[in-house]
Amino acid sequence: MKKILITGGAGFIGSHVVRLFVNQYPDYHVFNLDALTYAGNLENLKDVESKSNYTFVKGDITDEAFVNQLFATHTFDGVIHLAAESHVDRSILDPLAFVKTNVIGTVTLLNAAKNTWKGAMEGKRFYHVSTDEVYGSLGDSGLFTETTPYDPHSPYSASKAASDHFVRAYHDTYQLPVVLSNCSNNYGSHHFPEKLIPLAIHNMKNNKPVPVYGTGENVRDWLFVEDHARAIAVIFHQGKNGDTYNIGGFNEWKNIDLIHTLCKIMDRKLNRAEGETAKLITFVKDRAGHDLRYAIDATKLNKELGWSPSLQFEEGLEKTVDWYLANETWLANVTSGNYQQYYQVQYTQR
Ligand code: NAD
Numbered sequence: 584m585k586k587i588l589i590t591g592g593a594g595f596i597g598s599h600v601v602r603l604f605v606n607q608y609p610d611y612h613v614f615n616l617d618a619l620t621y622a623g624n625l626e627n628l629k630d631v632e633s634k635s636n637y638t639f640v641k642g643d644i645t646d647e648a649f650v651n652q653l654f655a656t657h658t659f660d661g662v663i664h665l666a667a668e669s670h671v672d673r674s675i676l677d678p679l680a681f682v683k684t685n686v687i688g689t690v691t692l693l694n695a696a697k698n699t700w701k702g703a704m705e706g707k708r709f710y711h712v713s714t715d716e717v718y719g720s721l722g723d724s725g726l727f728t729e730t731t732p733y734d735p736h737s738p739y740s741a742s743k744a745a746s747d748h749f750v751r752a753y754h755d756t757y758q759l760p761v762v763l764s765n766c767s768n769n770y771g772s773h774h775f776p777e778k779l780i781p782l783a784i785h786n787m788k789n790n791k792p793v794p795v796y797g798t799g800e801n802v803r804d805w806l807f808v809e810d811h812a813r814a815i816a817v818i819f820h821q822g823k824n825g826d827t828y829n830i831g832g833f834n835e836w837k838n839i840d841l842i843h844t845l846c847k848i849m850d851r852k853l854n855r856a857e858g859e860t861a862k863l864i865t866f867v868k869d870r871a872g873h874d875l876r877y878a879i880d881a882t883k884l885n886k887e888l889g890w891s892p893s894l895q896f897e898e899g900l901e902k903t904v905d906w907y908l909a910n911e912t913w914l915a916n917v918t919s920g921n922y923q924q925y926y927q928v929q930y931t932q933r
């Protein structure tokens with residue numbers, strides 16, 4: 584049985600990746616390493632926690648002794664690395680936390696893999712999951728390709744860019760078998776309500792103001808999270824050693840148009856009069872260093888490995904809203920306690 588280490592598996596995307604691997608690859612044993620920060624939640628994995636090919640390991644990827652011991656015990660055939668501090672606004676409030684986990688944590692894992700696999704790299708794979716934000720911001724036209732130069736603007740994207748460089752450096756210097764992907768904005772179930780879509784759904788549901796930064800003209804390219812998880816499985820198994828693959832849905836939306844679409848869905852789902860939910864839209868102070876537009880060219884992944892997105896955006900949004908309306912307890916649990924303090928700082932004290 585192959586042993587696969589997935590880091591950050593209790594988070595939003597990680598939990599979908601863990602679910603996919605545990606269910607679709609019964610001949611793999613999946614180890615989910617997660618520190619359970621505010622963003623990590625074992626409730627995301629209730630449906631797989633008792634499966635015989637799944638083990639949860641609580642631990643911090645920046646803890647060198649712990650990570651080395653874990654690799655020494657299990658060796659691992661593959662690593663899929665998703666653990667990260669992932670929210671741009673939090674990176675503006677506390678950049679060092681992002682350097683620690685995203686840069687030092689990644690290098691700690693790379694070192695452990697290099698030292699454990701030394702002399703026996705054949706068949707091993709270190710997959711680093713990254714973001715399109717490393718490419719910076721686009722103007723009105725053009726798309727990010729795998730050769731677009733890096734130009735990060737936020738502490739989050741700078742830390743992810745640094746981690747990507749380290750992964751490539753370990754490939755070039757130590758011949759570590761790596762593969763990378765850079766994905767656009769994900770949406771779907773189990774998304775922590777600090778990010779635009781789940782935060783908006785939560786506030787719309789509770790008749791609270793829906794904060795839109797600046798004028799809402801910024802553009803993001805949205806991909807259903809289960810399509811990202813499927814792309815990760817394809818790249819993990821078929822991606823070329825040392826290569827990078829961009830992942831995206833060719834699905835660009837201005838924030839304000841996306842919010843109006845969500846408002847219409849919520850009016851219908853909550854039996855409100857047409858236009859009722861849109862009254863909650865509130866323009867607030869812009870994000871510092873706010874990138875104008877992201878858009879991914881995922882042609883390489885489609886042409887070389889045959890992946891394409893499965894869902895239309897409106898269909899994915901409906902599914903997402905349905906999940907949040909059906910999972911009130913999940914939402915109530917993650918929005919109590921520390922979330923309230925974060926919300927206060929981010930939306931009223933900035
Ligand atoms: P998330 O914030 O929902 O989850 C991150 C997970 O990592 C949590 O479970 C958390 O507990 C864990 N974690 C954080 N610090 C840790 C540490 N020091 N040690 C061990 N575990 C730790 O993030 P997400 O949105 O699921 O993103 C996952 C990955 O995908 C990240 O690397 C992110 O950069 C990348 N990504 C995200 C998106 C997106 O739209 N969300 C798009 C492209 C790429």
Ligand code: DAU
Binds near residue numbers: 669768796803870
């Ligand atoms: O592009 C991939 C990235 O997408 C990932 O690497 C990040 O981990 C992920 O968080 C996401 O980053 P964004 O900053 O694009 O996502 P966020 O949901 O925070 O914001 C989406 C857009 O909505 C962005 O233009 C900022 C805006 N926004 C966000 C929030 C939280 C608002 O207008 N109001 C808000 O309250």
